[in-house]
Amino acid sequence: MFNALYFRTFITLVETGSFTRTAQRLEMTQPGVSQHVRKLERYLDKTLLERQGRRFRLTEAGRRAYDYAVKLFSEHEQFRHSLDDESLDSGECRLASPGSIGLMLYPFILGQQQRHPGLTVSYCFAFHQEILADVLAGRHDLGIVTEVTRHPDLECEAWHDEPLSLVVPADFTGTSLNDLLGLGFISYTDGLDKAGSLLRANFPDDFSSMSHFPRQGFTNEVGMVLDAVARGLGFSVVSRLVLETSPWQRQVREMTLTHPMDETLYLVSRRGARVPSRYHHLLEAFREQRHLERFGHPEGRQAEG
Structure with missing residues (x-):
């Protein structure tokens, strides 16, 4: 099922580059951040991150998912303000x-x-x-x-x-x-x-x-x-x-x-x-x-x- 919250967590993770900082910014736990990413990967049926210890880098699918998510939330904000x-x-x-x-x-x-x-x-x-x-x-x-x-x-x-x-x-x-x-x-x-x-x-x-x-x-x-x-x-x-x-x-x-x-x-x-x-x-x-x-x-x- 589509869940905008998972995309929001993913955007924040990419922009902070850190599971810790993402959890702090969104007032979540680090396991909660990881769970959102896994559920988003399951929903898209694609691996979005290649984990390297505490670090990660985006896969090609991850880059495309990030670009889509940014555009999605941008259009949402445009719509909300247009009302x-x-x-x-x-x-x-x-x-x-x-x-x-x-x-x-x-x-x-x-x-x-x-x-x-x-x-x-x-x-x-x-x-x-x-x-x-x-x-x-x-x-x-x-x-x-x-x-x-x-x-x-x-x-x-x-x-x-x-x-x-x-x-x-x-x-x-x-x-x-x-x-x-x-x-x-x-x-x-x-x-x-x-x-x-x-x-x-x-x-x-x-x-x-x-x-x-x-x-x-x-x-x-x-x-x-x-x-x-x-x-x-x-x-x-x-x-x-x-x-x-x-x-x-x-x-x-x-x-x-x-x-x-x-x-x-x-x-x-x-x-x-x-x-x-x-x-x-x-x-x-x-x-x-x-x-x-x-x-x-x-x-x-x-x-x-």
Whole structure:
């Protein structure tokens, strides 16, 4: 007989790689985990694991069973969430984004949750490839990324623009590209690409490549970049979202540029899956707030007077 619980145990076992950790996570005994696997093997009439002492590896049937189980539970979650997809103020929101976006978006959504007790939020801070993998697997309904994504099973649409900020130490007085060269660059994941685009637009006659800039450091957490800048160790280029949420914003300053540039944020979802209306409601409210903060009037309307 088909038993979804056996598949759930098997998924957890594959993802943890351990009978012990599986038992702990599922609040079972180790013999109970083994029993579920044996019953699943009996049901499928296939050996799923090749045991090697305390370790194991998947057979070909095991790999296929795992892929099927992940897809099965993903579709189940999609179906469950689709049942209340018309409600704007209730239901679960499962999103993922880089930290540069989530540092401001997540608190905004939590504020909406306080106003609407029927709303729940599951928010993951992750890198680009993790976001895509989790959306594909159904662990998130929506991902927010900073670059166009082309994948046959994903839909990607432009959502919102945020300014890029060239951030220097508060006491930095330089204005030229040579001054920035002397300061050096603090990098992070995708930082070189953003900096290259912004500097090329503002110093077209002098800029050729980010490879000419001394690398003064790197961190994979964009929220920590401005700590290095505040200490005078270099400059960086980050989303305005990062600057506005940084605890070091008073120890740095945004350098005035002739040609400001925006970074486009994109929404990623599974192709063919209907994203519940509450997501669009929340994201539109956030975009309206950002537009109001930036321009002083709601998006799409003229300021009065």
